[in-house]
Amino acid sequence: MMADTPMLRSIEGYSIGMSSLPRPRRILHLDMDAFFASVELLRRPQLRGQPVVIGGRVDPREDPRTRGVVSTATYEARAFGVRSGMSLREALRRCPHVHFLPVDFSAYTPVSAQFKQIMRDYSPLLEDRGIDEAYLDITSHPLPSLALARALKQAILDRTGLTCSIGIAPNKLLAKISSELDKPDGITLLDAGDVPLRIWPMPVRTLPGVGPKTDQVLRAHAISTVADLAAVPLGQLSAMLGTAHAAWLHAAAHGEDDRPLATAREPRSRSTERTFAEDVSEKREVARRLGVLCVDLAAELTAEGLVGRTVGIKLRFSNFVTQTRDMTFSGWTADPRALRRAAFDCLQRIDMNRSVRLVGVRVSDLRRSSASDSGEDIHPGLDFGP
């Protein structure tokens, strides 16, 4: 562990053992600024400087019953309090002259591939974190961090016309937090010594792993900032949150994170979900919709050559409470009937006391489908015929 580092550093003026210590990593996190909206503005320069919201399929002014949500808002729209995840109707209420555009993935995916390719020119060690963000390990790059960040931002702007925000730090955790610190179009460099000054004053919610529930638990113990969290002994924190979660948060509060970059990320799960036009209260109907999603998902998995072992469902009720259930097979499959059956079994385990606004299905524990996966080549099965 790195626990020895501070001690060695404290022997001032000497470099005893320093050469044997691992060189601190330099991890860069890049987050495109208002990605969907920015790509749309490239196609519609006349909207530049105006509040624009990307999300849903229809303009809520045309269909006031639409239940779409905001995917991305331009910074001009954010100034009116419009946020990702907000309903389109609410966005309209907060910003009556906002422009609505539907989500068009076919436009964003090529640009996403393009900026990641530019990043790979600087280092092959890239962790893809989704359509608009990625980590890059630049430890071995000869350029100093700030110069490299500027060069990278310029290259992306030149070739895509888009701006991004970059954070560079000794690990993924700090890099991700720092890319948020100067958004949009910013660069933030952070090292371990900056943690008390820059990170500790932040609310605990800033740390990945602190969702609404954890936040509530921590608040109950009068822990609201990262500094508060850092001051809690690990043993006490474990009693509140469980060992694994406490260990992660304790390290995170001290700016420590030794997770490697997942450079060749295999897909871990595939999921799909649907929000109903009107809440559904009948279990049979919920089951039917789940069945349809299972068939879609099975087709997607098959097209990608993937099979999964764990099937989970998600129901969001009219009061926005979300419940999930899952089950695990003994083997891997992408068979729609098997997925549907599993989804129905999961549904049996949910108490449907309210109507449902959203259903989702997820298949996880994925692997590539091939004969050897099932062990069939070593242990053939009985041939029951067609």
Add this chain to the structure above:
Amino acid sequence: MTLITIPREILLKPLQAVSGIIERRHTLAILSNVLIAREAAALRFLATDVEIEISASITAEPTSDERTVTVGARKLLDILRALPDKAEISLVAQEKRLIVKSGKSRYTLQTLPTEDFPRMAAPESGSVSLSIPQALLKSLFLQVAYAMAQQDIRYYLNGLLLMVDNGVLRVVATDGHRLALAEREVAPKDIGKQEVILPRKTVLELARLLDDSDDPVAIELTGNQARFSFGSTVLVSKLIDGKFPDYNRVIPKNHPKNLVLNRLLLLHALQRAAILTNDKFRGVRWILGENTLRISSNNTEQEEAQEELDIAYTGEALDIGFNVSYLLDVLNNLETDEVECALGDGNSSALFTLKDRADFKYVVMPMRI
């Protein structure tokens, strides 16, 4: 109102019989409850996991005051178990409470509304009914239950095929690599024909509840449920909706290499050899030669086991691999001194049967080692 006053042992029996199916962690609170019904001359316990419903009763003083409550099964069971032997127990129903009294002990449990307790739907019509000794049904189940699949994608394998055909009761289970079949003539040929797939949990629960006596168990099979009544216990189970594979197709016929093996000698040799098999595939090799069967295994650390059995065999030599668990399963669940084994080539399935009997078959696919 006092539901019953009775010695602890008598009260525990039906409660233990029904509470085996109650899931420990269930999202519907009422499913962790047991329903207690004071009927005219009995106290009935009833539990359900929505797929299976079990009830069991004890006789009680006649009363005209019938009453039903539901209460946490686990807690009631734990309290009764922890009370001293031979203690006299009273169950007293109050509004929204059940009181358990015994000597100077008094426990107050909360109840949930009886109306919320899910009950199994009525059976479809068109049933086949028969009655056989409990010991026989239990024995048939135990001969094949180990071969059922568990959480298999082919959901219809996660259970047991139970069929009545021409007066024969037949049970079949398979996990896709091995298949076990047992049958017995139990009724007149004209009793009717019906086949159902019982869920795995139903089979294991019945194997636990049935006793080794000749007391009868009444079996009633319909299109959507199976009902088993024995003693004061009634178990109603939903069925697995699906088509069980054609088991006849995988039972090999006319395999040329036939062995008679001492069951326990073979079992013990395999148990020893199993120690040095690869954890994942658990393969053992059978090398069949003149009057000998050599069994060997090795693991990833290159450790090796060798066993040799003397057998009466003069046919062709054969080298074939098996998953040792599949062999141990069948040998452990039979009671005869000898088993017969018929083999084809190294790629074809092996058939295990009992001497002079056609009522048991076990088919297992070989492994490539």
